[in-house]
Amino acid sequence: MSRSLFISDLHLDPRRPQHTAALRDFCATKLQQGYKLYILGDLFEVWLGDDMGLMHYADVVELLRQQHDRGVEVFIQKGNRDFLLGKDFFQATGAQCLADESLIEINQQQILLLHGDSLCTDDVDYQAFKQLVRSSAWQADFLALSAAERINRAQQYRQQSQTMTASKSDDIMDVNADAVAAAMASHGVKFLIHGHTHRPMVHQADGITRIVLGDWQGHFDYLLWPDNDTWHFLRQPI
Numbered sequence: 001m002s003r004s005l006f007i008s009d010l011h012l013d014p015r016r017p018q019h020t021a022a023l024r025d026f027c028a029t030k031l032q033q034g035y036k037l038y039i040l041g042d043l044f045e046v047w048l049g050d051d052m053g054l055m056h057y058a059d060v061v062e063l064l065r066q067q068h069d070r071g072v073e074v075f076i077q078k079g080n081r082d083f084l085l086g087k088d089f090f091q092a093t094g095a096q097c098l099a100d101e102s103l104i105e106i107n108q109q110q111i112l113l114l115h116g117d118s119l120c121t122d123d124v125d126y127q128a129f130k131q132l133v134r135s136s137a138w139q140a141d142f143l144a145l146s147a148a149e150r151i152n153r154a155q156q157y158r159q160q161s162q163t164m165t166a167s168k169s170d171d172i173m174d175v176n177a178d179a180v181a182a183a184m185a186s187h188g189v190k191f192l193i194h195g196h197t198h199r200p201m202v203h204q205a206d207g208i209t210r211i212v213l214g215d216w217q218g219h220f221d222y223l224l225w226p227d228n229d230t231w232h233f234l235r236q237p238i
């Protein structure tokens with residue numbers, strides 16, 4: 001019997017090897033041939049292009065490749081930190097790229113998968129920034145920069161983002177209820193799984209289920225969904 005597992009927001013960083021170790025342990029103990037692993041964005045703390053990323057994250061790339069090679073299907077959605085994941089990354093890992101809005105079905109249940117940043121519509125500055133950096137013109141320009149220049153730019157963006165985030169209320173940083181309803185209605189689904197907000201929770205009301213996966217600080221929450229069984233929202237220490 002197969003099963004699907006969902007994680008997000010690992011923010012893997014060579015400076016925090018314990019998170020990569022936790023992913024390695026997760027893969028070794030929770031995954032088997034025929035299982036599906038869904039990573040719903042921000043697998044990496046920052047991805048500045050495949051040329052740099054494949055080098056800096058060679059251990060993670062190898063780990064994902066091993067899962068693929070032993071018959072685990074790995075699906076990866078781009079987050080706001082690793083939206084520059086490109087075809088070389090997917091080729092190297094054997095993982096499949098999930099569209100920003102992806103529909104899957106488990107046990108006749110239609111499920112919408114999102115990273116979650118698109119739901120934070122109250123954060124107007126961020127949505128403007130996202131529109132810029134998701135344009136192919138911006139990405140081509142950025143990827144043409146030297147590694148040192150890309151690191152510099154990323155640090156500047158990060159500092160600007162931290163300055164702006166510090167002055168924003170908690171509500172602005174969370175999902176907008178209307179955006180959630182609109183996204184689900186546009187796909188005709190009653191089940192949504194996303195990450196990004198780092199507020200792990202199962203929200204259930206009016207026949208609608210929204211599961212928010214958490215980040216990997218000290219522990220992480222993952223969704224386990226076996227075929228022919230109901231889902232389980234579980235917590236794992238790091």
Ligand SMILES: [Mn+2]
Nearest residue numbers: 042079080196
């Ligand atoms: Mn995110």
